[in-house]
Amino acid sequence: MGLLNVLDVSGSALAAQSVRLNTISSNLANAESVSATPQTAYRAKQPVFSALVRDAMSGLASVRVDGVAESAAPPRQEYAPEHPLADGDGYIYYGNVNTVEEMANMISASRAYQNNVEVMNTSKQLLLQTLNLGR
Amino acid sequence: MAIGLDNVLDPHARAMLVHNRRAGVLAANLANADTPGFKARDIDFRAVLGAVEHGSTLRATRANHFAAGIAGDGAIQYRVPRQPSLDGNTVETQSEQVAFTENAIRYQTSLRFMDGAVKSILLALRGE
Numbered sequence: 688m689g690l691l692n693v694l695d696v697s698g699s700a701l702a703a704q705s706v707r708l709n710t711i712s713s714n715l716a717n718a719e720s721v722s723a724t725p726q727t728a729y730r731a732k733q734p735v736f737s738a739l740v741r742d743a744m745s746g747l748a749s750v751r752v753d754g755v756a757e758s759a760a761p762p763r764q765e766y767a768p769e770h771p772l773a774d775g776d777g778y779i780y781y782g783n784v785n786t787v788e789e790m791a792n793m794i795s796a797s798r799a800y801q802n803n804v805e806v807m808n809t810s811k812q813l814l815l816q817t818l819n820l821g822r
Numbered sequence: 823m824a825i826g827l828d829n830v831l832d833p834h835a836r837a838m839l840v841h842n843r844r845a846g847v848l849a850a851n852l853a854n855a856d857t858p859g860f861k862a863r864d865i866d867f868r869a870v871l872g873a874v875e876h877g878s879t880l881r882a883t884r885a886n887h888f889a890a891g892i893a894g895d896g897a898i899q900y901r902v903p904r905q906p907s908l909d910g911n912t913v914e915t916q917s918e919q920v921a922f923t924e925n926a927i928r929y930q931t932s933l934r935f936m937d938g939a940v941k942s943i944l945l946a947l948r949g950e
Contacts, residue, residue: 689842693849700853707856736857738850746847746863746898750854799855802915806849809926813845816933817838821940 690817692747693810697803699739699749704800706734706752711793718784723772728762729782731789758783830939834932840870841929847898848922851913858909862901862918869897 710732722728732755739751760783768777844865854860903912 689844689846692846696846696849696853700855704856736854738854738857738860745843746850746865748850748854748860750857795856799915802852802855802919805919806852806922809922810845810849813926813929813933816930820933820937821944 689745690810690814692741692745694807696741696747696749697807697810699751700803701800701807703734703736703750703752704796704803706755707796708793708800710734710755711789711796714782714784714789715786715793717782718786718789720782721770721772722762722780722782723774725762725764725780728780729784730762731758731760731782731784732756733758760785830943831936834936834939836871837932838929838936840865840867841925841932843870844925845922845929848918848925851901851918852915852922855911855913855915855918858911860911860913862903862913863898864901864921866897866899873897 714731717729720729734755735753737751737753738748741747741749762783763781764778765781766777767773767779770779772779844867847863847865851862851864901912901914903914904917905914906912
């Protein structure tokens with residue numbers, strides 16, 4: 688039944704977008720986290736989405752989160768010799784989070800989430816109306 | 823006199839079947855709006871309705887042939903994007919939303935016609 692599969696497909700998208708929102712919130716929360724070495728500095732995380740084809744003949748494809756990739760951008764270095772975590776040269780290291788990018792990403796994720804909720808609502812209404820056929 | 827129950831109900835039932843399938847394809851497009859490299863697809867309603875009415879033109883003649891679904895008749899096709907994105911994704915959320923809404927309304931229309939037919943038959947049976 689197509690409309691029941693719609694619930695599955697949209698549900699997988701909701702799960703994927705909420706993983707994305709989770710990584711965004713952890714990136715934003717750690718935007719000001721400080722570390723003593725560039726190796727231990729926080730790295731921005733991004734989920735990697737791929738399409739999981741459920742049935743090639745019917746065109747159904749749900750979303751799968753393949754994993755969470757870490758940004759390879761260099762951490763932000765700041766000269767702060769009075770900081771307790773400063774290294775021998777007086778530097779501390781912030782995570783490589785770009786807050787502006789993360790905010791834009793968050794808006795995109797929440798819009799995508801809303802879209803899929805809307806699809807689920809419409810399908811649910813259609814299914815319920817079908818159940819009431821002839822009543 | 824025969825009521826011709828099938829004649830009244832069948833066309834709408836078939837149309838609903840196709841709308842049902844199309845809803846799945848469009849939902850998959852919307853679900854993968856952020857998946858890199860995903861290509862949006864859609865169903866050619868007329869072709870699928872024809873295949874549902876007349877049966878598929880493809881037959882499985884060997885054991886390892888795929889069962890020909892709606893894709894077997896070339897009815898499921900890739901969308902031509904108006905503005906392809908850099909990551910290879912061709913889903914345009916706004917047009918997919920329009921198509922999904924339109925499909926839902928058409929489904930409801932068929933449903934309403936069927937509902938009316940069922941109700942009039944019930945009315946005739948009761949003879950109230």
